[in-house]
Amino acid sequence: MxxxxxxxxxxxxxxxxxxxxxxxxxxxxxxxxxxxxxxxxxxxxxxxxxxxxxxxxxxxxxxxxxxxxxxxxxxxxxxxxxxxxxxxxxxxxxxxxxxxxxxxxxxxxxxxxxxxxxxxxxTADPKNLLGGPGSSGIVEADETYWGSATAEDGTKYPAKTGGGYSPKMKIFSLVERQGVKRTIHVPNVTAATLGPILKSQVAQSARLMTDEASYYKSIGKHFASHESVNHSKYEYTRGDVTSNTAESSFAILKRGLVGTFHSVSEQHLQRYAHEFDFKWNTRTSLGYNDAMRTDEALKGITGKRLTYRRISWSAAQTHF
Structure with missing residues (x-):
């Protein structure tokens, strides 16, 4: 084809x-x-x-x-x-x-x-709040981890530290049910980090759905409702309450990172996340085919420049 x-x-x-x-x-x-x-x-x-x-x-x-x-x-x-x-x-x-x-x-x-x-x-320019009027009103929030994080001085952590695995890169996603997705590479997963992101990207009228992580509890009070499932007790769905949509989007992202790119540095992770967000937001179930998706990408070329200096080729030659 x-x-x-x-x-x-x-x-x-x-x-x-x-x-x-x-x-x-x-x-x-x-x-x-x-x-x-x-x-x-x-x-x-x-x-x-x-x-x-x-x-x-x-x-x-x-x-x-x-x-x-x-x-x-x-x-x-x-x-x-x-x-x-x-x-x-x-x-x-x-x-x-x-x-x-x-x-x-x-x-x-x-x-x-x-x-x-x-x-x-x-890379999209977010204009509308997720879960607002005209949408399903449901926004799932979840985080995942990838690869090995970089220390503040730019060096890689060793493969294992103190008998455990090295710190990983943190990825936080907001997925509108039957709608679009936004992914942010965050330095850490805490209420202080995720709170401002949620408040700036999700409408207050939205139903927020997450897992049982404690850092969502204080943030959830900002929205019309906050409902969660308890993964530690093997609860993954309860009625229409679930974070499975966000988790399935992570599965596609990780298949690409592992199976296609193999090695993605922290410096460039956000740009790869934008690519997979774009494909999710122009997926077949929303009525797009490959030609339409290509046209959407071409419409996004305006007003953007990217030089070798900005992306530091020499620092990223491990990409496959």
Whole structure:
């Protein structure tokens, strides 16, 4: 199925890829990234101008469809970029940079950087509180642990400390029942850490559902109701009260981290979490297919830039 989709013109020809992206980003006409005016730019034709170059009649600045996006100033052909976005969006458990390297015919370093740029595009800008009007009104909160945390000086903890396992990275997720998910990499799991996140991301009118952990008890008073299940007594559901949705979302995340990426540093964990949140929020049960998911990711490229300096390639060469 994926190969048939990748046979489409915008995945094979750079000019067609540019036309596809222009139609997606500018459905009402060209938008100048410099002054924001819509529909007044004209195309610069001729051999002296690079393909896809426009000039704004208002501010007189020149631009292309990639200016002001994660694709800006990239030497990678635009159709190759679209292939990479589609491959990441069509891979439920993720696709490694090594696999992208082989499939796209680029270097590993290029594939790694491309994948992080695409994850930046997948990063949502939360606008609405979870569990608010128009939703199921139920928000599940849960935490999980992954890998090995990093000490304050940047060094890895030893494999075992004091006879026990090393501290792990902490991941906290809020999942709206029949809705979207938001995941935050947190330094620790306490009421002081999780409380502000819950209050800023979840509507007060929501029903909050968690496990029996003590740090949720004081936080839960902020919402319409706080209901929990007691895992220590093998209680996982009681009526519609459960945190199973959040836990199932963790299962998909961990299958990707373990089976696809193998090693993800604490420095980059949040960006990987954004990728899996994006896929959860555009899942098939919400009416999305791979092509629609790819278009959603492409709509997120605007206003975002990511440089090698920001993601520190040299510090993350353990990614597979």
């Amino acid at each position: 994926a190969s048939a989709i990748l046979n489409q013109p915008h995945f094979q020809d750079e000019g067609k890829a540019r036309e596809y992206l222009e139609a997606l980003r500018w459905p009402q006409g060209t938008v100048c990234p410099h002054c924001g005016v819509i529909g007044t730019a004209y195309k610069l034709e001729g051999t002296k101008h690079r393909p896809g170059l426009y000039k704004c009649k208002d501010c007189r600045e020149q631009f292309t469809v990639t200016v002001g996006t994660v694709f800006e100033r990239s030497k990678i052909a635009l159709n190759v970029w679209l292939q990479a976005v589609h491959l990441m969006c069509a891979s439920k458990k993720g696709i490694s940079a090594k696999q992208l390297e082989r499939m796209l015919g680029v270097t590993y370093k290029t594939a790694w950087f491309m994948s992080h740029r695409i994850r930046e595009a997948m």
